[in-house]
Amino acid sequence: MLPQRRRKTKRKNQTLRRIMIDLRELIYKAEDILADCQLHYEDAIKPSNAFLLCFSPAKLPFQHQGSKRLEAINAKVINIKQNISSYLGVPLLTAHEPLDAQKHQMSRWSSPIYDHTQVVGLEADNRKIKDWLFNASNGLLAIGIVGMGGVGKTTTAQTVFNDREVEEWFERRIWVCVSQTFTEEQIMRSMLRNLGDVNLGDDCAELLKKINHYLQGKRYLIGMDDVWSNDNSWWLRIYEGLPKGNGSSIIITTRIEEVVQKMGVAEARTHRPKCLDKGDSWLLFCKIAFAATEGECSNQELETVGKEIVDKCKGLPLAIKAVGALPTIFQDELAENDDSVMASLRLSYDELPPYLKSCFLCFSVYPEDCIISKEQLVYWWVGEGFVPLRNGRSSIEAGDHCFSGLTN
Structure with a gap:
């Protein structure tokens, strides 16, 4: 049963990877169109070509071609969106749907009552x-x-x-x-x-x-x-x-x-609440995973594996609760349910401004446990154009601001 689930997960990851590659290619094509438009605009604003700003039949072929290229990109994006919706089995909201529907999807509710x-x-x-x-x-x-x-x-x-x-x-x-x-x-x-x-x-x-x-x-x-x-x-x-x-x-x-x-x-x-220490982390895990035995784990092997899993949660209470609620606590199951464990952290990522998302995703190319130089990151972000320049700040100062935004 487990190998079959792994194969299914592998196929799902491969499909999503292909979708992301296709989207990235479409983004590159859109950037090329914008670059072409910028070049034509800069040429048009020269004094000798000022009349082009008003009207120029010579520019019609370029405008028509650009329009066709954009239509093709939009059609492919719509097709990818439909495929994702069908693949995930849920409808995706659009900007044209009622705001109430979007709010309903985003809203969170809490109560003063707790366990x-x-x-x-x-x-x-x-x-x-x-x-x-x-x-x-x-x-x-x-x-x-x-x-x-x-x-x-x-x-x-x-x-x-x-x-x-x-x-x-x-x-x-x-x-x-x-x-x-x-x-x-x-x-x-x-x-x-x-x-x-x-x-x-x-x-x-x-x-x-x-x-x-x-x-x-x-x-x-x-x-x-x-x-x-x-x-x-x-x-x-x-x-x-x-x-x-x-x-x-x-x-x-x-x-x-x-x-x-x-x-x-x-x-x-x-x-500012702190993450739980190892003792409290294990205690919280036991309260949930072994609720039937009033939080007592009588199996030594199970306890060893359970403590290894709890260590991976790094003291984050919500992650510990999510893992403890799983039907089994074996490490393979933790890997299979990684999305569930990290669900709360995804919201933190979703709330980042676009430029910080780009900066954050750069970490994915580094090996696990790699020591990363702050200066290396900042220069990389500046070189990639991820860092927004405003208020007269230098690019390095703006990069430092991005770094502070992520660490906070």
Whole structure:
């Protein structure tokens, strides 16, 4: 059964490799067309050829030929897209499809409810954040939890949010999953639902007025989970309408440092979860993989293999949970399910700007565990034209900025 699965995986990889080669060739052809257009444009703007900017019959054959070449490229791209859709067995959204459909595909949802039996290694983190909450006084204390995908930001916030001492301390608690696709109105309606108000009417101003009414004179805690937007105008409007004082607080989870900074989180109140150590990693794995025996592994051989697999997860909680949930924990199965293990990290890659994606993909040509010189990378990126030049910076300074963007 396993060899058959491997053959199937190999065929799938070969098909995808052919598709990527075809797409790369089409990109090269499109770049050639753009280069030809640039050359013709530069020739046309010379003083002696200024009249060509308006109209020139001599340019019609070139324009017609370029149009035909672009049509051929578009037809091949459409054909590749259809093949990919058929191959993967799922429909692919286009730019012409309703925005709601795209938002539905991208949205993420989280709840304040969590399984406390699958939480390990957060005792010190929770104590620190609770101390911050209990010592809040004037204004609205903002606490940030910042880190990479899957490191446990939401779990940390959920654990604190549901802590018994926290429940007793705050008179009102509100949990909102912001995610990548949101509107100001959706956030306020979610806050009101937490407060027991399900009224579907009213505009944003009235919604904020209601929230203020429910929270006035009370000590409250708001959990804003998975915030992505660097545009904090929506938060500033909500913040202005919230009552201040009485030790009220807000906990914000995000992958982006700039987000918490713009939302008013001080560095002293920014928490960065760390990956789990080996002991906690193995404990978390056992809680999931051996749930039937209450987290106990009685097979020595299985434990040896399991620890090798857990080491490959590098302490990332979400990766450990994904591996622990597999029906078997043999190494071959880990390789077969690598996409599942790294699903959370793919979102981090998808959110990179295009030029950083190109820079990041350069690492694929290096051997595993290779030591890479930063200067070598920067010069390579500059030479390939991946580094955008702006604000009068030199190419090396721009390359250093790209390097910092990736390491962050």
